[in-house]
Amino acid sequence: MPSHETINYVEFAARDLEATKAFFNRAFGWTFDDYGPDYCAFSGRGLDGGFYRADMAATTANGSALVVLYSDDLEATLNKVSTSGGQINKAIYSFPGGRRFHFIEPSGNEFAVWGQALEQ
Template identity: 65%
Template sequence: MHKHEKLNYVEFPARDIAATKAFFEAVFGWHFVDYGPDYAAFGNEGLEGGFYRAELAGSVEEGGALLVFYSSDLSATQAKVEAAGGTIKREVYEFPGGRRFHFCEPSGNEFAVWSER
């Protein structure tokens, strides 16, 4: 259900929509709906959104927002990220709430995954 004045949808740029879709399908089990060749939407993943064709990518270094996944098995999720073609941007480190790592998906957008200690 949509909630008044709450986050509802997020969009990301993607240089290679097919590779980005394949990555999120392999690692996180996402499903997509294509709206033409330049847009793919995802839903039912905690937050709905989509990827649009663009040459840009979101990164923390350039001031982009960081979306963070939760994992109950950080090592297993990192292995899936790497096996699906993601690149580790920041190795696992500890922070006051647990541990996390940052990665880039095939189109270059940066995300993170965290878990409790």
């Protein structure tokens, strides 16, 4: 049951729904429910959401909010993103509290993945 006045769902534009679905399935194991030819939804991935067909894309360069995923193995996740068709636009870097990288999925949306700092 959704909680009152909390973030419940997120939606993204997607130029190519099929390529976006295939990418997230290969890279992260996401599955989708199609609602007609122009919308698909995902659930059980930390926050439910969907992709709708549109020519726009969300990137931090154009002021978009950044959705950040978590990984227990940042290098392995970066490899899966790369081999699944994602474009790495910021290589792994450290920040206070951990490390992360950014990527662009096939429809042009930017996401990031973070992980714990390497133990010294």
